[in-house]
Amino acid sequence: MNELLLCSPNKEHEKQALEYMQEHFSVGELVLHGASLLEKTDTYDDWLIHLEKTNNPQTTDPNWVTASTFFAVERVDKKIVGIIDIRHYLNDFLKGYGGHIGYGVRPSERRKGYATEILRLGLEYCNTINLTHIMLACYKDNTASVKTIVNNGGKFEKEFEYTDGKTVQVYWITL
Numbered sequence: 001m002n003e004l005l006l007c008s009p010n011k012e013h014e015k016q017a018l019e020y021m022q023e024h025f026s027v028g029e030l031v032l033h034g035a036s037l038l039e040k041t042d043t044y045d046d047w048l049i050h051l052e053k054t055n056n057p058q059t060t061d062p063n064w065v066t067a068s069t070f071f072a073v074e075r076v077d078k079k080i081v082g083i084i085d086i087r088h089y090l091n092d093f094l095k096g097y098g099g100h101i102g103y104g105v106r107p108s109e110r111r112k113g114y115a116t117e118i119l120r121l122g123l124e125y126c127n128t129i130n131l132t133h134i135m136l137a138c139y140k141d142n143t144a145s146v147k148t149i150v151n152n153g154g155k156f157e158k159e160f161e162y163t164d165g166k167t168v169q170v171y172w173i174t175l
């Protein structure tokens, strides 16, 4: 595993970001976790505008919550390995399912410990914004995500059946 840094997405990441997205599509993953709708936004420039608005409490869409999205990049060669989205507070939707943090790792870089490290780095950022009681939710059968959360001190709170019939588990991390 190479050393990672969290970076705010910018124009220089465009080519790599689109490759990152395509890599998910090529294995049939049409939803990108932790990517704040990158895959649903018309252009990369529009996505950067969306991130900037969402990161500022003054301009956050009333239906969204203020959030910070970061690429996890390799420190030396700057390759994008994953992405993480940190919501600064919860709305009703996020309280029910979603939680404070979403994340993903590109398919070719999985099972190397990166998600565990990305969440660790994300928690360091949480500390800087005084977010110290952090909800994480994932499907019970997403073993990799459950382990990522538990590896970072996640304590199981509850599980329930989601609208799709699958079991969702809720964990909390206290910093």
Ligand SMILES: CC(C)(COP(=O)(O)OP(=O)(O)OC[C@H]1O[C@@H](n2cnc3c(N)ncnc32)[C@H](O)[C@@H]1OP(=O)(O)O)[C@@H](O)C(=O)NCCC(=O)NCCS
Pocket (backbone or CB within 6 Å): 033, 102, 103, 104, 105, 106, 109, 110, 111, 112, 113, 114, 115, 116, 117, 137, 138, 139, 142, 143, 144, 145, 147, 148, 151
């Ligand atoms: C979940 C995800 C982020 C994990 O990324 P990752 O970089 O492979 O995770 P890690 O390498 O840090 O592995 C964490 C643990 O899960 C285990 N693991 C990883 N992939 C696994 C798999 N497919 N099946 C079982 N265990 C797995 C690892 O062995 C490791 O276990 P350990 O701590 O006992 O050593 C990645 O699979 C992903 O992006 N999935 C799609 C998006 C997603 O599900 N995001 C989370 C939504 S809640």
